[in-house]
Amino acid sequence: xxxxxxxxxxxxxxxxxxxxxxxxxxxxxxxxxxxxxxxxxxxxxxxxxxxxxxxxxxxxxxxxxxxxxxxxxxxxxxxxxxxxxxxxxxxxxxxxxxxxxxxxxxxxxxxxxxxxxxxxxxxxxxxxxxxxxxxxxxxxxxxxxxxxxxxxxxxxxxxxxxxxxxxxxxxxxxxxxxxxxxxxxxxx
Amino acid sequence: xxxxxxxxxxxxxxxxxxxxxxxxxxxxxxxxxxxxxxxxxxxxxxxxxxxxxxxxxxxxxxxxxxxxxxxxxxxxxxxxxxxxxxxxxxxxxxxxxxxxxxxxxxxxxxxxxxxxxxxxxxxxxxxxxxxxxxxxxxxxxxxxxxxxxxxxxxxxxxxxxxxxxxxxxxxxxxxxxxxxxxxxxxxxxxxxxxxxxxxxxxxxxxxxxxxxxxxxxxxxxxxxxxxxxxxxxxxxxxxxxxxxxxxxxxxxxxxxxxxxxxxxxxxxxxxxxxxxxxxxxxxxxxxxxxxxxxxxxxxxxxxxxxxxxxxxxxxxxxxxxxxxxxxxxxxxxxxxxxxxxxxxxxxxxxxxxxxxxxxxxxxxxxxxxxxxxxxxxxxxxxxxxxxxxxxxxxxxxxxxxxxxxxxxxxxxxxxxxxxxxxxxxxxxxxxxxxxxxxxxxxxxxxxxxxxxxxxxxxxxxxxxxxxxxxxxxxxxxxxxxxxxxxxxxxxxxxxxxxxxxxxxxxxxxxxxxxxxxxxxxxxxxxxxxxxxxxxxxxxxxxxxxxxxxxxxxxxxxxxxxxxxxxxxxxxxxxxxxxxxxxxx
Numbered sequence: 147x148x149x150x151x152x153x154x155x156x157x158x159x160x161x162x163x164x165x166x167x168x169x170x171x172x173x174x175x176x177x178x179x180x181x182x183x184x185x186x187x188x189x190x191x192x193x194x195x196x197x198x199x200x201x202x203x204x205x206x207x208x209x210x211x212x213x214x215x216x217x218x219x220x221x222x223x224x225x226x227x228x229x230x231x232x233x234x235x236x237x238x239x240x241x242x243x244x245x246x247x248x249x250x251x252x253x254x255x256x257x258x259x260x261x262x263x264x265x266x267x268x269x270x271x272x273x274x275x276x277x278x279x280x281x282x283x284x285x286x287x288x289x290x291x292x293x294x295x296x297x298x299x300x301x302x303x304x305x306x307x308x309x310x311x312x313x314x315x316x317x318x319x320x321x322x323x324x325x326x327x328x329x330x331x332x333x334x
Numbered sequence: 335x336x337x338x339x340x341x342x343x344x345x346x347x348x349x350x351x352x353x354x355x356x357x358x359x360x361x362x363x364x365x366x367x368x369x370x371x372x373x374x375x376x377x378x379x380x381x382x383x384x385x386x387x388x389x390x391x392x393x394x395x396x397x398x399x400x401x402x403x404x405x406x407x408x409x410x411x412x413x414x415x416x417x418x419x420x421x422x423x424x425x426x427x428x429x430x431x432x433x434x435x436x437x438x439x440x441x442x443x444x445x446x447x448x449x450x451x452x453x454x455x456x457x458x459x460x461x462x463x464x465x466x467x468x469x470x471x472x473x474x475x476x477x478x479x480x481x482x483x484x485x486x487x488x489x490x491x492x493x494x495x496x497x498x499x500x501x502x503x504x505x506x507x508x509x510x511x512x513x514x515x516x517x518x519x520x521x522x523x524x525x526x527x528x529x530x531x532x533x534x535x536x537x538x539x540x541x542x543x544x545x546x547x548x549x550x551x552x553x554x555x556x557x558x559x560x561x562x563x564x565x566x567x568x569x570x571x572x573x574x575x576x577x578x579x580x581x582x583x584x585x586x587x588x589x590x591x592x593x594x595x596x597x598x599x600x601x602x603x604x605x606x607x608x609x610x611x612x613x614x615x616x617x618x619x620x621x622x623x624x625x626x627x628x629x630x631x632x633x634x635x636x637x638x639x640x641x642x643x644x645x646x647x648x649x650x651x652x653x654x655x656x657x658x659x660x661x662x663x664x665x666x667x668x669x670x671x672x673x674x675x676x677x678x679x680x681x682x683x684x685x686x687x688x689x690x691x692x693x694x695x696x697x698x699x700x701x702x703x704x705x706x707x708x709x710x711x712x713x714x715x716x717x718x719x720x721x722x723x724x725x726x727x728x729x730x731x732x733x734x735x736x737x738x739x740x741x742x743x744x745x746x747x748x749x750x751x752x753x754x755x756x757x758x759x760x761x762x763x764x765x766x767x768x769x770x771x772x773x774x775x776x777x778x779x780x781x782x783x784x785x786x787x788x789x790x791x792x793x794x795x796x797x798x799x800x801x802x803x804x805x806x807x808x809x810x811x812x813x814x815x816x817x818x819x820x821x822x823x824x825x826x827x828x829x830x831x832x833x834x835x836x837x838x839x840x841x842x843x844x845x846x847x848x849x850x851x852x853x854x855x856x857x858x859x860x861x862x863x864x865x866x867x868x869x870x871x872x873x874x875x876x877x878x879x880x881x882x883x884x885x886x887x888x889x890x891x892x893x894x895x896x897x898x899x900x901x902x903x904x905x906x907x908x909x910x911x912x913x914x915x916x917x918x
Contacts, residue, residue, distance in 0.1 A: 212742070212823065213415075213416055213417065214412065214415030214416045214417045214822075215415070215742065215797065216680060216683045216713060216738055216740050217414070217415045217738060217797075218415070218679065218680065218683050218713075219414045219415070219498065220414075220416065221498050221500075221526065222630070222631075222679060223683075233420070239873065240419070240873055240875075240903070240904055240905035241419035241420055241421065241873060241903075241905055242419065242420040242421075243416070244416055249684070
C-alpha cells in the first residue's frame with residue numbers, strides 16, 4: 147500500500163468517524179442519503195411525524211410506556227389498531243423483547259424506540275463504528291435483510307422478527323467496502 | 335364408632351370418595367389417616383398442578399397411578415404482559431414423556447402458559463388410545479403440524495381448544511387430517527389461529543359430528559360462509575364468528591340471521607373481529623337467549639352496543655371494549671339483571687387523552703342495577719373513593735374485582751387523595767372477595783385494610799403502589815388465604831419478605847419485579863427455606879457480579895417439593911440452600 151493511499155484511507159476513515167461523532171442522535175436515512183449533514187438531518191426529522199423534542203399533548207406518538215402496562219395481553223393488542231408485535235433479539239442480551247411495529251411511523255421512531263428498550267445501545271444503519279448495533283430483520287420469505295432497505299410500510303408488512311447484530315461482525319464488512327469505495331474515488 | 339369405621343371395606347370408602355370431585359376436598363380426605371390416603375390415591379382420576387415446578391412428574395405418577403385427567407400451569411400470570419422473558423421455562427416435554435409411559439389410559443390434558451412442542455403433541459397423539467380433551471391455554475412452542483398429528487390419530491377426541499395460544503400457523507391443512515370416520519368432536523376453539531383453514535374440510539368435519547356444542551372460528555373465516563357452517567350444526571351452544579364484515583348483500587344477511595335463529599340452543603357468542611354494524615341486526619333474533627357475549631374485539635360504537643345489549647335480557651357474562659361508554663353501561667344496568675361478570679377492555683390503552691367517555695360512573699351504574707354482579711375487570715382513566723365505596727356497598731357479593739386505572743399512580747380525581755379508602759371499602763364490604771387487582775395512587779394504608787379485611791383473598795395483583803415494606807408486611811401477615819401474590823414497581827424490600835418467610839410456604843407463588851429486594855435477601859431466603867425455590871431473573875448478568883445490596887430485577891418464589899429446577903435459561907438463578915454459587 148503506497149503512503150498516499152494509506153493517508154487517503156486514513157483521512158476517509160476519519161471523515162466517517164467525524165460524521166459519527168456529530169451524529170450522537172440516530173440519523174438513519176433512507177437509501178441514498180448516507181452522507182447526512184446536520185441540516186438535512188433536521189429536514190428528515192421534519193418530514194416524519196415524530197419530533198423527539200416536542201412534548202405537547204398533541205404529539206400523536208405514544209410516550210415511553212412501562213413494559214407490560216397497562217396489563218393488556220399481546221393477543222388482545224394484536225387484534226386492535228392493527229397491532230403487529232415482532233420479537234427483537236439483541237446480540238449479547240440474554241433475552242428477547244417484543245415490539246409493536248404499528249406504534250411507529252418511521253424507521254427513525256422504531257430505532258429510537260429500540261434504543262430506549264434495550265438501554266444505552268446505539269444503532270446504526272450502513273454507517274457503523276465501535277460497539278454499535280446493526281439492525282436486521284427476517285422477512286416473510288425467511289431472508290435476513292438490513293432494516294431500512296425498503297419503504298417503511300413495506301417493512302411493517304413483511305417483517306417477522308428483528309435482530310440487532312453487534313457491528314464488529316457486520317460493521318467491519320461495511321467499513322471495508324466503504325473504504326474501498328473511498329480509495330477508488332479519492333485515490334485517483 | 336371407631337370400630338365401625340375400621341370395619342368399612344375399602345370398596346365402600348372408594349365408592350364414597352368417588353362422589354368427591356373437588357381436588358381440595360380430595361386433598362383433605364387424604365390427610366385423615368394412612369388408610370384413607372392409600373384408598374384415595376388409587377381412585378384419584380383428576381390431578382390439578384397449579385405450578386408445574388412444585389412437584390416432579392415422577393412424584394405425581396408414584397402417588398396417583400390411575401390418573402385420567404391432568405392439568406398443569408407453567409409461567410407466572412405476569413407472563414401475559416411480557417414481564418417474563420422468553421425462554422424462562424414452563425416446558426411440558428418432561429411431563430408428556432413421563433405420563434405417556436405411566437398413564438396409557440389418559441383422557442385429558444389441560445395446559446396453561448406452558449411451552450409445548452410438536453414432538454410432544456405427536457407423542458400425545460401416539461400414546462393415549464382414549465384421548466379425549468386437549469386444552470392449550472396461552473401456550474406456545476408448537477405449530478399446526480403438531481395439531482395435524484392430534485387430528486389424525488386421536489379417534490376419540492372430543493375437545494380441541496387452543497385459546498389464546500401462540501401457534502406457528504403454517505397453513506390450514508391440518509384440519510383435513512381428521513379422518514372421515516371421525517365423528518366425536520364436541521368442542522373446537524381455533525380462534526387464535528392466523529391462517530385460513532380449509533372451509534370445505536371444516537364444513538364436512540362439523541357436518542359429521544352430531545355432538546358438536548362449541549365452535550370458535552378464527553378471524554380468517556369470512557362472514558358469508560357462516561350460514562353454511564351453522565346450518566350443519568343446529569345443536570350448537572357456543573359459537574365464535576370470524577371477521578364480522580362483508581359487502582352488504584341482503585341474501586348474506588338473511589341467510590346468516592336464519593342460520594343463527596335455527597340454532598335453538600345457542601347461548602354464547604364471540605369473535606366479532608372487524609364488525610360492520612349493518613350486520614349486527616342478524617343477531618337480534620337470538621339476543622334474548624344469550625347468556626354470554628364476547629364483544630371485546632368488536633370496534634363498534636356505543637349506540638350499536640346499546641341496541642344490542644338492550645335485547646340481551648338473560649345475559650350473564652359480557653366482555654366488551656370501552657366503546658360501550660358510560661351510556662352503554664347504564665343501558666346494561668337496566669336490561670341485564672342477570673349479569674354476573676363484566677369485563678371492559680381499553681380500546682386505545684396508550685392514548686394520552688381518553689378517546690371515549692368511560693368513567694367510574696359506568697361501573698357504579700352496573701353495580702347498582704345488576705344484583706348478581708360478582709366478577710369485574712374494568713379499565714378506565716379516572717376513579718374516585720366515593721365511587722369505589724358505592725360499588726362495594728352495592729355489591730357485597732363481589733368475588734373478583736380487578737380495576738385498572740390506566741395511568742399509574744392516578745389519585746382520586748375529585749379529591750386528589752390516594753384511593754386507599756375506596757379499595758379499603760371493597761375488601762371490607764365484599765367479604766367473599768377472592769381476587770383483587772389494585773391500581774391508582776395507593777399508600778401503605780390500603781395494604782393495612784387488605785391485611786385486616788381480605789381474609790378470603792386468594793390472589794392479589796399490585797402495581798406502582800405503597801410507600802414501604804410495611805405495605806408488603808400487611809399483606810403477608812394478614813391475608814390468611816393468600817395463594818398468589820404478584821407485585822411490580824413497588825418500594826417493597828427485604829424486611830417484609832424475610833420477616834414473613836414462613837408465609838411463602840403456604841402460598842403457591844410470589845412474583846416481584848422492579849421492587850427493592852436485594853440479592854443478599856434472596857440468597858438468605860433461599861438458604862433459610864429449602865422448600866421454596868427462590869429464582870432471580872436478571873438481564874444484567876450474574877447477580878454475584880454486583881454488590882449484595884443491589885436490588886434484583888425480577889424475583890419469582892414458589893413452594894416446591896421437587897427442589898431447584900434444572901431447565902433454567904442463563905438469565906435465571908435459583909438461590910441454593912447449600913452453595914452460594916451456581917455451577918454453570
